[in-house]
Amino acid sequence: MLALENIIIYGVLFLVLLLVIWAILTEIRLRKFFAGKNGQSLESVIRDLEKELGRLGGAKENIEKNLSHIEKRLRRCVQGVGIVRFNAFADSGGNQSFAIALINEAGDGVIISSLYSREKVSVFAKPIINNKSEFELTEEEKEAIKRARLS
Numbered sequence: 508m509l510a511l512e513n514i515i516i517y518g519v520l521f522l523v524l525l526l527v528i529w530a531i532l533t534e535i536r537l538r539k540f541f542a543g544k545n546g547q548s549l550e551s552v553i554r555d556l557e558k559e560l561g562r563l564g565g566a567k568e569n570i571e572k573n574l575s576h577i578e579k580r581l582r583r584c585v586q587g588v589g590i591v592r593f594n595a596f597a598d599s600g601g602n603q604s605f606a607i608a609l610i611n612e613a614g615d616g617v618i619i620s621s622l623y624s625r626e627k628v629s630v631f632a633k634p635i636i637n638n639k640s641e642f643e644l645t646e647e648e649k650e651a652i653k654r655a656r657l658s
Contacts (some may be wrong), residue, residue: 582612589654591647595622606647608655614638616655618648 541549587610595604603623610616618640620631633642638652 584611585609585616586612587616587655587658589651589656589658591651591654593647596624599624604647606645606651608635608648608651610635610638610652610655614656618644618651620645620648 587608589608590605591607592602592605594600594602604621606618606620608616608618614635614637616635618633618635620633622629622631633640633644633648635652638656640648644652
């Protein structure tokens with residue numbers, strides 16, 4: 508019975524010793540953490556951080572609003588460009604004629620075609636709505652729209 512009591516006493520003393528060592532190590536870590544600072548200056552640092560966090564939250568909301576506005580405008584900008592060069596007439600070479608399609612995210616835009624011949628150059632513009640035009644398109648213009656969609 509006496510041996511059991513001794514084991515319990517030594518066990519409790521060992522636990523107390525471990526707790527004292529843990530408390531000392533914690534105290535050392537806290538002193539390093541608060542080195543050069545007092546409780547009042549730490550409180551002011553926390554208040555300053557809280558103010559800065561509030562300011563950053565307001566800036567974040569402003570940035571998100573501006574980003575949303577920019578994304579809406581970007582959808583209407585030219586995002587696809589397709590160009591096809593070709594010979595419009597048998598007597599001209601060098602692929603001087605071209606069709607260029609400029610479309611936005613929705614497939615709206617314009618196609619500009621230039622037909623080159625030895626005597627003159629003709630330029631045509633056709634509106635594009637949803638990747639289609641109300642005017643008849645040449646094969647080269649259709650290919651330019653296809654390339655613009657894929658770009």
